Amino acid sequence: MGEITKDVRSPLLPDRQEQGDFFVCDIFDAAPKGDMASMAHPIFSLSTKPDHRVRRYEDETGKNYLEVRPSSEGVATIHDRDVLIYCISQIMAAINEGRQVSRTVRLRAFDMLKATNRVTDGRGYDALKSALTRLQGTQIETNIVTGGTEQMDLFSIIDRARIVRQTRDGRMQEIEVQLSDWVFNAIQAQEVLTLHRNYFRLRKPLERRIYEIARKHCGRQGSWRVSLEVLQRKCGSTSTSREFKRLVGAIVSQDEDHDHMPDYSVRLDGNMVEFVNRGTMIPAAAAKASAVKISLSSDAVSQGRAAAPGWDIYHLEQEWRTWMADGGLDAPKNADQAFVGFCKKWFERRGRP
Secondary structure, three states: OOOOOOOOOOOEOOOHHHHOOOOHHHHOOOOOEEEHHHHHOOOOEOOOOOOOOOEEEEOOOOOOEEEEEOEOOEOOEOOOHHHHHHHHHHHHHHHHOOOOOOOEEEEEHHHHHHHOOOOOOHHHHHHHHHHHHHHHHOEEEEOOEEOOEEOOOEEEOEEEEEEEEEOOOOOEEEEEEEEOHHHHHHHHOOOEEEOOHHHHHEOOHHHHHHHHHHHHHOOOOOEEEEEHHHHHHHHOOOOOHHHHHHHHHHHHHHHHHHOOOOOEEEEEEOOEEEEEEOOOOOOHHHHHHHHHHOOOOHHHHHHHHHHOOOOOHHHHHHHHHHHHHOOOOOOOOOHHHHHHHHHHHHHHHHOOO
C-alpha cells in the first residue's frame, strides 16, 4: 500500500509576477495599502456569487453604525477591493514623492491587473469592469469617522469610473477612478496600513478578510486574540457559528502545514483565534530609528516654513517624523519633497495656529 501523505501544494495562488514584465518595477514602487476604516468594518462581501442583501453593522457601543446597500449587480466583494487598494497605493506613493494628489486616479488596466496578481487575458478585464460597476453601485450609510470627518449621508465606495482609452476590440486600457470623500479623507489623514504582497495570492475571501482584521488589530504586536463570535461579526460572515468555526479551522490547518498566511500565523484555541506576528514587518523601533535618520536640507526647512505660515517648523518636523515612524509612508525617495508636501497638507487641514 502506498503511504498517505498530506497535500504539499501551496494554498496560495500562483505568483503571476514570476512571469516577468518590464512594468513590474514601476508598479511595485507603490506598496499595497488599505484604508483602516474598511479594514476594521465588514464593507465587502465574502460571497463569490452576487450578494443582494442589505447589511447593517454596529460597534460594541451601539453608537457607530455602517449600512451597506447593494446595486442591481450586488455588493462589492473582497476581491473588488483590489481596485481600491491599488488606487490608495498609487496616491500614497505620490504623496511619498511630494506630489499633489486628488480623489481622481488615472490607471492602466494592465498595470492594475499585474500588480494585484490577476490574469491579464479577457477574463481579467471582464472581472475588472464588473468590479468597477459593483464598487460604484454599492452604497454606504455610516457615521464612522475618517480623517476627522463624520459623514452621515449616503455615498458610494467610488464616485465614478470612466474608461479613458480602449483598444479597437473594446478592451479598456486607461481608466479614471474617482474615490469617495470617505476614502480620500482616510488617505489624507494617513489612516492607511501597508499590506503584504501575498495578500493578492490568498485564494479564499475569508482568508483575505481575516488577514485584514489581523493587520488592523494586531499590527506590530507580538500576538492578538479574539473570540470566534467577535471575529465572525468583524468578518461580516453570514454562516452559522458552527460552519464559521469549521471554515476558520480549515484555514488554521492549512496555515499549520504551509505557513501561507501573510505576516501572522493563525491558531485556534477552543473558541478563541490567536494571531502571532511572524516578524516579517519592520519593527516599530526600527521604523522610528529609520525616520529619525532621514535628513532634511535647509531649503526644505525654508520651503516647509513658507508652506505652513505661523507654525513652528521644528514642531512640524517632529510631527512628520512621528508620522513616518507610525507607518504612514514608506521611506521617501525624496525626503525634502515629502516633508514640504506634509507641511502643505498640514496647513490645508488646520490653517494658522
